[in-house]
Amino acid sequence: MKKRFYNPELNSYDVYEEVWISERVNVKDEKGLLVKNHYWKDSSGELWADFDNPMENVYESFKAYRKKKSFLTPNQIKGIRNDLNLSVREFANILGISSSTLTKIENNHRIQTKYQDQLFKLVALNKNNLNNLVSTNNDDAINNINSSVKENKYFIKDSFYNEDKSSYEIYGINRDIGVIA
Template structure:
């Protein structure tokens, strides 16, 4: 029995090492509602369903076999677009525009270096507060003001000479 809400995109032959054989799948697409940070968004998800399976039993096949994170990345991408959250590439571009290291940028924003790296590589979705601070980096005057305001924490994290070098980079 076919489900009209499910759109078949293509047929895929995929080698299954555990089974030691090639299995044929239908790549299907359907609209689903997901919740991200208490907000619901509608997103098109893709799944692989064995050619022999009934599409009415979709719940049994929840992940694309070749890229299990594909739907999650798509959810976050749609969330970023809908709520105007900076992409990891935009965050990295702001940082590199000033010539700042990841540790310097993270210290200015007030997050860990690993958190900034995860944001830049889109492994996590930054909070609204983090996004607001990261957006300041897109405005040279506002970002320089933030660096000046955070002088005490930056000189504690680094030293006075490095703080002056950071401030010079963002004011240039």
């Protein structure tokens, strides 16, 4: 497809040809993720990011990273929060993260950490019970969630509980659903 665009960097109009190129990208700790990037090629052969959506290729890289790590998508995270009828601020307070971080994750401007992704998954697994666990005090909410889930071998914060409470590891493993932290 060809399309005429105004290029503000060149201060001129030109006809650009749409091209898709499979490229290897590095995102955080993952090297060489294969992503199909979208460009517009000008008459001299130079590639330009989409003029209407300049972050498109970055978002595709984030998507590839989340898929590789089996992380939740921004829409899934937002869906969990909406299912609980919580505002961004309320949900962030319960999770112990800043509301600006949660907003950036939900808007796909930032990739969640492994720890944050595990918190989101924990809440998703327990969202039917979470309405009874949530309080206005963040420490109370975390303690309620902790006591609710430790018998199920789920983690909260940075602990892993086994049946006899003798093992504690940073992050941990949820054996019941097979998520390796």
